[in-house]
Amino acid sequence: MDLIWEGLRKALELLLTLDPEVLRITLLSLEVSGLATLISLVIGLGIAIPVALNEFPGKRLVIALLNTGMGLPPVVVGLFVTVLLWRSGPFGFLEILYTPTAMILAQAVIASPIIAGISLSALQHLPPGLRLQILALGASRPQMVWLLLKEARLPLLAAVMAGFGGVISEVGASIMVGGNIKGQTRVLTTATVMETSKGNFEVAFALSILLLVLAFTVNAVLTHLQQRNRPR
Amino acid sequence: MRIPRFLGWTWLLAASLACAGLHAGQPATKAVILATTTSTQDSGLLDELIPRFAKQTGYVVKTIAVGSGQAIAMGKKGEADVLLVHSPDAEKALMAEGSGANRRIVMHNDFILLGPATDPAHLRGKGAAAAFQAIAAGHALFISRGDNSGTHAQEKKLWAAAGLKPEGAWYQQTGLGMGQTLAVASEKRAYTLSDRGTYLALHKKLGLEILSEGDAALLNVYHVIEVNPARHPKVNTPGARAFADFLVSKDVQTLIKEFGIGTFGSPLFFPDAGKPE
Missing domain, CATH: 3.40.190.10 (Periplasmic binding protein-like II)
Incomplete structure (x- = not known):
């Protein structure tokens, strides 16, 4: 119990004194995972929309693959991305291993299938007549897609939250492709692992609380977006 | 309401691209x-x-x-x-x-052999080889790094020097770094091998004592x-x-x-x- 109180006290202390190192770690977490989620949103919708709106052979297989991808283990992604980005690997010339860019890349790979999978089921859940109705009213195809997305915005924002939640909390890929380098690629999860292994449990606990606060804040904003003008 | 919200997303995207550009600009x-x-x-x-x-x-x-x-x-x-x-x-x-x-x-x-203060296998004061033999003979719980690290390599060398092959339920491998392995050994009241630096940095939070040290075989x-x-x-x-x-x-x-x-x-x-x- 002592540890929990001490952790809470330490977290408050770090927050109130605006410890520059902690601030940088927190902002980097937000930036890396936020960007990864945005990229995943583009990729996810890019996959979900054509799959939802078209009939083609092998559609079920694609959906099954997407659903499997939703459970992609971060360490597996981390290992693959690391091997690809090694100096001796096919993308070594980019020299982005152990940079935030590599972390964004790995996290985007993790979040894209999550967002694609949930978006797909959201779009498939819309009443089947809606599309015909919209088209019958003379909408162009992009207009129709836009209206469908708007109609499905509740589950779509849930998809964004699930994607963000998946990457802000993952540690396996971030530590492998980022390297937990102080001042460069250290984020809240990897710092927590390191402080735990250093035996600084209060600091680790404080970082965990910061992570929870950050996740809550982002989700609160998204929930606000989701719930306003909710169809009643 | 529709247009501002759409613009909101655009701003976010623009801001994020700017951030990405910032990182790309770092000299590699x-x-x-x-x-x-x-x-x-x-x-x-x-x-x-x-x-x-x-x-x-x-x-x-x-x-x-x-x-x-x-x-x-x-x-x-x-x-x-x-x-x-x-x-x-x-x-x-x-x-x-x-x-x-x-x-x-x-x-x-140097490396040091650590264990609980109660020292069930009576390692205190023994040289490295004798201490490892006492652990194996008593089947006392030993926590190994098991991660091919320098400390793990040294530990394997010490078992071999003592003429032993550690096996059984009493010999457990964490596959973790030194700090975490010390925490596990402390929780389980087990013996373990550590470098002195990490132990000194952490010892206030551990229930482990130095039981064997100073042997020439323990140089790090x-x-x-x-x-x-x-x-x-x-x-x-x-x-x-x-x-x-x-x-x-x-x-x-x-x-x-x-x-x-x-x-x-x-x-x-x-x-x-x-x-x-």
């Missing part, structure tokens, strides 16, 4: 990748040295703290520029194989190795050389000698630059 050529052991990071030594090196030379150091085994493997593949490790046999193999260019001694401390030596550019052309050779020179420089050797005295009451490492092995 000046970075030095240092692969090292967990003990240099967990003890806090690197946090002291790296900022000073950056200030002196302008190089950005990317420290990848893993076990010595993995660090040496990274050197072998040319994925790191310079190594700071403590696994002499594996280091010599790396030099023989041709991936290491220049191996210099940096510092030493750290070397710096530059990765051979002839074998791995993508290596940052000037950066690696600068970092290795920095470690063995007079100032840094003094810093190593004094590191930890203020915080832990005794030095964690002893400088050795220029000495024979």
